[in-house]
Amino acid sequence: MNERIYINEVAPRDGLQIEPVFVPTTEKVALIDAISATGVAAIETTSFTSSKAIPSLADASDVLAGIHRHKGVRYVALVPNQRGAERALESGADEYNLVLSASDSHGLANLRMTPWQSLERLEGVIAHVRARAPATIFNASISTAFGCPFEGPVAEAKILGIVERLGGLGVDGISLCDTTGMANPSQVSNLCKHVLTHHSELRLTLHLHNTRGMGLANALAGWQVGVVHFDAALGGLGGCPFAPGASGNVCTEDLVHMFEEMGVDTGVDLEALIKVAQTLPTLLGHEMPGQVVKAGRANRRYPTPKSAV
Numbered sequence: 001m002n003e004r005i006y007i008n009e010v011a012p013r014d015g016l017q018i019e020p021v022f023v024p025t026t027e028k029v030a031l032i033d034a035i036s037a038t039g040v041a042a043i044e045t046t047s048f049t050s051s052k053a054i055p056s057l058a059d060a061s062d063v064l065a066g067i068h069r070h071k072g073v074r075y076v077a078l079v080p081n082q083r084g085a086e087r088a089l090e091s092g093a094d095e096y097n098l099v100l101s102a103s104d105s106h107g108l109a110n111l112r113m114t115p116w117q118s119l120e121r122l123e124g125v126i127a128h129v130r131a132r133a134p135a136t137i138f139n140a141s142i143s144t145a146f147g148c149p150f151e152g153p154v155a156e157a158k159i160l161g162i163v164e165r166l167g168g169l170g171v172d173g174i175s176l177c178d179t180t181g182m183a184n185p186s187q188v189s190n191l192c193k194h195v196l197t198h199h200s201e202l203r204l205t206l207h208l209h210n211t212r213g214m215g216l217a218n219a220l221a222g223w224q225v226g227v228v229h230f231d232a233a234l235g236g237l238g239g240c241p242f243a244p245g246a247s248g249n250v251c252t253e254d255l256v257h258m259f260e261e262m263g264v265d266t267g268v269d270l271e272a273l274i275k276v277a278q279t280l281p282t283l284l285g286h287e288m289p290g291q292v293v294k295a296g297r298a299n300r301r302y303p304t305p306k307s308a309v
């Protein structure tokens, strides 16, 4: 079993994209700066999407211009198309997270493209960026990889075909995304095993939503077959506005707590992370689904009640 895992904190992007309130740019920058100091490997900072599609992230360029970059942290931006890539190029993001869907229906709802149309377009985007900024890292996130809210199950062979094509396009990594929390641990284990075996050249990340309470179980199943990169969102924020029923990502502090309790190094200072998570209810005006913030760590001790003495 791997003794070290790596966290990509996605709350500033996947978390804020579904929030009804527009978080002011200075607050977003402060949040990202606070997360930068916790030891996460990467932060998905924002997305260069159309502001009509995702109004809450319309300030993507200003966010990236405002943050203080910490050594050792990769700053990622979501890029859906050529126009997004042009904007990202000016922002100096370290890594572009390209997105496509595994299912036609979600692809059309989210990006107005089927998976195969996306792959054609992304080929052009990668070539365009590589010609201008050769050091750019590319990740490709495959939404609905474990099931689509419109179509139901997505054949494993289809996912593997998409991964194969993405490998051919020269991406550095892929994320298998459980956009609406449909995955179960057996499914995660099987698909991850396949991808790790046949595409060891690609960095594999699991992007899990906790919509049906299976987020941590799925993360554990992935880790048990060799996955070491996980997306997670502080507080358990998140969801895709174009996938009905979508709700929060697996919660970063809960994920870090689980792995640290198991003796797996996450690189993250859990106390520092919890402090940042505690700021979210005030920032966003509602409670968070995350549990460790409420319950405290497993090593928390309450005073012994008198009756038990």
Ligand code: COA
Residues within 6 Å of the ligand: 017, 047, 048, 049, 050, 051, 052, 053, 054, 080, 081, 082, 083, 084, 085, 087, 099, 110, 111, 112, 143, 240, 241, 242
């Ligand atoms: N950044 C800013 N504006 C963009 C843009 C981008 N990356 N891509 C398109 N636009 C603008 C165009 O300039 C155009 O603006 P106009 O109406 O003022 O002329 C408008 O959006 C439509 O452009 P078009 O090329 O027809 O794109 P589209 O309508 O097919 O939209 C997407 C495609 C991908 C940009 C859009 O569907 C989108 O942003 N979806 C959000 C995806 C997402 O982030 N989902 C959640 C995470 S998975």
Ligand code: ZN
Residues within 6 Å of the ligand: 014, 177, 179, 207, 209, 238, 239, 240, 249
């Ligand atoms: Zn997501």
